[in-house]
Amino acid sequence: QTAATARDARTSVMEFRPALVVLDVGLPDEDGFAFVQRLVADGLKVPVIFLTARDATEDKVRGLTVGGDDYVTKPFSIEELVARIRVVLRRHQPAAAEETRRLVLSDLELDEDTHEVVRAGQAVELTRTEFRLLRYLLMNAGRVLSRAQILDHVWDYDFGGDASVLETYISYLRRKIDWADPPLVHTVRGVGYVLRVPRSA
Known part of the structure; x- marks a missing residue:
């Protein structure tokens, strides 16, 4: 059509x-x-x-x-x-039936079934892409992920190496979930990004 x-x-x-x-x-x-x-x-x-x-x-x-x-x-x-x-x-294929999954790091919670995100007890509104990005970071909490890994898993391709798209979405996430302490989204210079609780927290 x-x-x-x-x-x-x-x-x-x-x-x-x-x-x-x-x-x-x-x-x-x-x-x-x-x-x-x-x-x-x-x-x-x-x-x-x-x-x-x-x-x-x-x-x-x-x-x-x-x-x-x-x-x-x-x-x-x-x-x-x-x-x-x-x-x-x-x-977009319907997922096979599976048990409810919640991903949690500190006071950040993500419910995969309801697509709800909560930080410090407050609901966080995310776009579909922001949700996929946060989900991937949470599934790998504590692990440093390269830009290529994130682009491949969240967008399924690498934008032709255009990492600025990823940087833009990381900035969006920080504004939406890092308003509370401690900050959870961290840049590892020259490598990529990691979602973790700071060691001093």
Whole structure:
């Protein structure tokens, strides 16, 4: 199913409930970022891959922040696009039944089933990508993770080595969970990041 405008795309999403949407940012009647924001606001949950010539880091970050699952820049190969589609679809497959899991570090708690995060008794609102990033850090609490490891596990690919996207999301996490003491997100210069309670805490 194809659509040439944001209006037609929205109608198609509502009517056909597709497994995935491949979206150009430069729609003739609406910015693609705004289109996805409206889908999310209206509760229309559908995986989205942005496909665009806009390759600036701020555009990539914005696309992922508003609710995109991947961001592919032109030129691209069909093989690469198909591979990324498969990754996103696999990520959104219903998980097999498993026991409720809660990840805890100090006064930080993450519930994998409800997608709720609490720090020092206060609920923390995270985007889907921020949640995946925090979950991966919590699963490896105390272990220093390289930028490449985090990009591979959270985004399933390395953004072509564009580590600034990761740094931006680490900054988002720090603002949202490190308002309380002790700070938990730490940079290991020249290596990567680690989630841990400071030894002096």
